[in-house]
Amino acid sequence: MLTYSFENIGTQSLFTHLYECIRNDVISGNLAPGTRLPSKRMFAKNLGISTITVENAYAQLIAEGYLYSIPKKGYYVQDISSFAAGQGQEEALAPVPKAAPEPEAPKYFADFVTNQVRPENFPFSTWSHLMREALVSRREQLLANPPFEGVPELRAAIASHLHAFHGISVSPEQVVIGAGTEYLYGLLIQLLGRERKYAMEDPGYRKIAQVYDSFGVRYAPVSMDANGIRTEELRDRGIDVVHITPSHHFPTGITMPVSRRYELLEWARQSRDRYIIEDDYDSEFRLRGKPIPTLLSMDRKGKVIYMNTFTKTLASTIRIAYMVLPEHLLAAFREHLSFYSCSVSSFEQYTLAAFIESGGFERHINRMRSDYRKKRDALLSLIRESGLSRYATVSEQDAGLHFLLKFNTKLSDQTLADRAAARGIRLSPLRNYYYDSSRVPEGLEHTFVINYTSVDEAAAAKALPILAQIIRE
């Protein structure tokens, strides 16, 4: 009779040992296909273990397909040898493979490229308190699947916020929550379809083109003039859907004047297929005057899809963004995309809803705005004091979280950025935001986009004289 030794099995259970012995014999062919195994009782007696252990091992091997049973006859070896040659044996022994290590991010002491919320600007204690409150008082709701458009409480809170802050009237049903604008953008491509031709501003957010590429849709970068994206070019290139940042163009800082807004709305109105995606990414941080009215608030025909995000106002690592769909798109949206689950945790949706409803969010952005204004002012003073202002001119400093800095230098943009990087300063030339870099106008050469929210004053005070020195050298 088949037999295995149960000595020296260490910490392995009797069950696991027996299971592995039989399995290895099946894989290696020591137990030929069709071989009848001993009955459970006989085998147990012979091995000096309990019948239950044998029964469990047989059951597991049947479940995995190494054995089969014929009722009232017994247990037999499956024919797997033709596939298994030289394969299964090492399974449990395989060492942890070495993957190519992830490229390590270079270290900068002053990063003027990434805008990240600093720990002192995140409302940790309020957030922690509201999260705990949700965990205590909303147990049932937290675990029940919300509509895929998001938790109704959060969508209502966002609709109220849009009304209070931007004077936009939308119904909560139009608000769709998603894990970041890029995710929502992917949803929109799935909704509007692959047949349309998409466009984005050039210069602009690179991610938009990357999403288009990744979804394999046709698109074109469309050039800008002093008033924003050029409407004739949209027409000439047969664009259907265009992504724009009219309140505060990224990165040039242009605010689209009302005349161009009407032109664009008129363009959209001329065809059923046309839509404008208004990305209002940093309107909360306009540092002077009132917020600019949105394109959405001027839209009478349901041609504007409004998008905004909490990644700048709250934290880029809590992935919550939203869009406002025109009513006539809601039915198609539900029909085609409601099989998806909402991509944001309900736990964080309820927490954010409470944060907005309690007025905490408004106080928070007011605090951040004044903090960012101070940060910007300190940076502008430092630019003067460091002597950098002799070699550089600041522009577009009134809105949002970045401004432009034009250096008076003969160094190429890349050389300047490289020399700064070598000394721990991360800078990105405006040129890098052009899809077609031959379009960089003469007036914008040697211009850099300065995102200042993640650089603290001490780091800035250290960085600016270094930049002045690089230019002087």
Place this chain on the structure above:
Amino acid sequence: MLTYSFENIGTQSLFTHLYECIRNDVISGNLAPGTRLPSKRMFAKNLGISTITVENAYAQLIAEGYLYSIPKKGYYVQDISSFAAGQGQEEALAPVPKAAPEPEAPKYFADFVTNQVRPENFPFSTWSHLMREALVSRREQLLANPPFEGVPELRAAIASHLHAFHGISVSPEQVVIGAGTEYLYGLLIQLLGRERKYAMEDPGYRKIAQVYDSFGVRYAPVSMDANGIRTEELRDRGIDVVHITPSHHFPTGITMPVSRRYELLEWARQSRDRYIIEDDYDSEFRLRGKPIPTLLSMDRKGKVIYMNTFTKTLASTIRIAYMVLPEHLLAAFREHLSFYSCSVSSFEQYTLAAFIESGGFERHINRMRSDYRKKRDALLSLIRESGLSRYATVSEQDAGLHFLLKFNTKLSDQTLADRAAARGIRLSPLRNYYYDSSRVPEGLEHTFVINYTSVDEAAAAKALPILAQIIRE
């Protein structure tokens, strides 16, 4: 000189009132394009308000494009009238639009279709404690953008869990976190490309086909036999990428035997383009014996992409899933998709990492498994006691969170489901999980998929006699 009344402006600020008066006159054409506005000082004096207020109103109107200034000359009205006809006026007055209300979900007292974690199964206090701990001790890390593959701590914790629980050795670099398997599935389509032909099991998860449809890729449902998806059919239909659930097929419950596994690996190995996506969605809940070894652990050639989710083990509303990529795909994945941000909140990633590392997750799934076993046993007893067992046969009850119930009835599946729904019981026939319903084999007619985790015992005790009655009628 231009003049406006400042009486009866209610709670409106002087600034807002002046801004709106001028804007409305520009939109209506009362102020003709090119008109020169009064100087700030004169206008202020005339209106009896401060110069600063006029200056701010002019600045806002310039920012929005209603006015322009010529240095040393003054402020002029922009030409916007041709676009604005009949448009801008009502902006702030637009009432909240009425959207089509969202379809209301019908109410069931016993839902045997959706598996949702019940509040008594979610570790609220541990989760709350770990979240608070992260909020206190990881402030910098919580706000720093993680790699788009996810927070390294969580990926390392998952790699350890895979080793301890499934005996799979993978490096943390291979682990990619995303907001649900359907999101990860979309990423995979973007990675593997639109040229390949995709496939899924028929019957199977409907969402897979919906994702394919939504991304507009070619795909085919592939039929099953008693051992799982049919390899010859994959070959015949020219499939490149197939999604399967080998440990516990959804919904038939089939565990793919080792022979079919080798066959599939062999199929994948025969072409560079071929990949197998192994969806191991409920392997933690195998109620008898050890977990079934994964296909990934048998794969020597990097052809298996393993996927699993915390939506069943933790909560479907905390959107965390992961996949394990073969090493040779990592470089392409980073190159093409690292422009995306990770779709899961870092706050929840750190909390989950701590939950796994502390051993809390393992204790939690052990508790849930034993709870689900009890729930299943209670339900099986109730089926016997309610008399339903005279009209129905249970099968595939040993693994995962559902089993099959075959009714001995002449009622059509739809009639039975409708009658149950009318009495508050939600049931889904196996037939509904077939892409091609002509494929339903004779032996599986009148068979229903019973997901039992969200139905409590009292509801089940009420529901089963009703079902028996419906069959008897």
